[in-house]
Amino acid sequence: EAQVTQNPRYLITVTGKKLTVTCSQNMNHEYMSWYRQDPGLGLRQIYYSMNVEVTDKGDVPEGYKVSRKEKRNFPLILESPSPNQTSLYFCASSGYEGPSYEQYFGPGTRLTVT
Amino acid sequence: QKEVEQDPGPLSVPEGAIVSLNCTYSNSAFQYFMWYRQYSRKGPELLMYTYSSGNKEDGRFTAQVDKSSKYISLFIRDSQPSDSATYLCAMRSYNTDKLIFGTGTRLQVFP
Numbered sequence: 001e002a003q004v005t006q007n008p009r010y011l012i013t014v015t016g017k018k019l020t021v022t023c024s025q026n027m028n029h030e031y032m033s034w035y036r037q038d039p040g041l042g043l044r045q046i047y048y049s050m051n052v053e054v055t056d057k058g059d060v061p062e063g064y065k066v067s068r069k070e071k072r073n074f075p076l077i078l079e080s081p082s083p084n085q086t087s088l089y090f091c092a093s094s095g096y097e098g099p100s101y102e103q104y105f106g107p108g109t110r111l112t113v114t
Numbered sequence: 115q116k117e118v119e120q121d122p123g124p125l126s127v128p129e130g131a132i133v134s135l136n137c138t139y140s141n142s143a144f145q146y147f148m149w150y151r152q153y154s155r156k157g158p159e160l161l162m163y164t165y166s167s168g169n170k171e172d173g174r175f176t177a178q179v180d181k182s183s184k185y186i187s188l189f190i191r192d193s194q195p196s197d198s199a200t201y202l203c204a205m206r207s208y209n210t211d212k213l214i215f216g217t218g219t220r221l222q223v224f225p
Contacts, residue, residue, distance in 0.1 A: 004157075031211045033211060033213070040217065041217065042120075042215050042217035042218050043158065043202060043204075043215040043218075044215065045212060045214075045215075048211045048212060048213075049211075050211050056210075056212065058212060058213075059214070090158070092157075092158075094211065100163075101146075101163045103148075103160045103163075104160075105157030105158050105159070106157055107156070107157055108155075108156075108157055
């Protein structure tokens, strides 16, 4: 079964305490991305990766770091979280199965920074 | 001006109606156009993926792209209460995975 897993699903933390949200996919997809979703602002891409060791900034990369050391994993790192990073975060993986494009999102991580 | 504009709704229709959801965009470099469905408290689900202009049909869903007008549409035929969700459009340019999303349209189909 195609699956994108994220952990943790819920996280409450304090300003400045480094945290990592993990993301893993089992489809052997080339591409992976991180998004945040905020009311009224929709889904905004933070970072994306088109291959191992290749990452690029999305629309809202400030305050976030990513790494892609393995094809299946794409962790999101907040070195010094701030309250404006309180949001719902989604990881996604995508790629081509023959001529067809497919994309799957994880279940989301609800982050609260106090 | 936002790169992608989408009416937030809500759009409320009776069961069996034809639903039309739309997005406009400003960046003529966009080549790939997607529609997603998102149920409450769930991740988005890719519904339709089209390249360049034209129509694509999948069951009750039809995606339409008009690049000359920078306008994309998703039509849902014979709408069902289970179609009640938020629908998001997204687009990207060639040879990148940088996606730009609309803010989503909330659809409610009542029995």
